[in-house]
Amino acid sequence: MAETRNPKEAARLFSRRDALMRKRRALLSLIALAALILALLFIKPEELGYQCPFLKYLNVYCPACGLTRAAKSALYLRFGLAMRYNAFFTISLPFLAYAYIACFAGAMAGKKVLPKAGKRAWLIFFALFLAFGVVRNFEIFSFLAPPAL
Numbered sequence: 001m002a003e004t005r006n007p008k009e010a011a012r013l014f015s016r017r018d019a020l021m022r023k024r025r026a027l028l029s030l031i032a033l034a035a036l037i038l039a040l041l042f043i044k045p046e047e048l049g050y051q052c053p054f055l056k057y058l059n060v061y062c063p064a065c066g067l068t069r070a071a072k073s074a075l076y077l078r079f080g081l082a083m084r085y086n087a088f089f090t091i092s093l094p095f096l097a098y099a100y101i102a103c104f105a106g107a108m109a110g111k112k113v114l115p116k117a118g119k120r121a122w123l124i125f126f127a128l129f130l131a132f133g134v135v136r137n138f139e140i141f142s143f144l145a146p147p148a149l
Contacts, residue, residue: 026107040072063133066146085146088132
């Protein structure tokens with residue numbers, strides 16, 4: 001015969017399982033971030049031979065053009081060079097780092113440790129990201145385009 005539990009005990013077990021899953025996802029995201037950083041340390045983006053499809057077929061820079069080179073430059077603390085490759089990414093690094101730390105800390109602690117970036121903040125971030133992709137293709141803002149490989 002199946003064992004029946006009272007609703008409070010079932011809710012407690014579900015809550016514990018949910019917290020464990022949040023911690024696992026947070027740790028997996030940390031492992032993925034570490035792998036990305038290691039890849040940036042040991043792989044030269046110029047040697048990958050990848051060209052942005054927007055640049056290749058439409059001859060326009062997308063908002064992410066130069067992002068890999070900017071991330072690698074920022075990793076080596078060469079922020080001036082990172083700004084030349086992708087200014088939006090470089091300027092948004094503190095926001096992205098804070099957002100990651102707030103989510104990670106909250107998942108590990110099981111409660112809100114730092115204020116998280118809300119949906120409105122992310123919508124504004126992505127709207128600015130897309131606007132950056134458009135603006136960097138105008139002649140007057142050509143300084144925002146990444147340097148050629």
